[in-house]
């Protein structure tokens with residue numbers, strides 16, 4: 001199956017992950033862009049995601 005990670009903020013699919021089983025799944029989450037804009041980043045992940053913007 002495929003798990004679609006859908007941003008609960010901008011409602012865009014920002015990631016698709018293959019998982020075991022049939023069908024589709026949805027995961028409500030925050031995309032990296034919105035996470036950054038809302039400042040919810042952990043300090044460690046902020047370092048890893050610093051380069052999404054030019």
Ligand SMILES: [Zn+2]
Pocket residue numbers: 007008009010011012030031032033034035
């Ligand atoms: Zn978003």
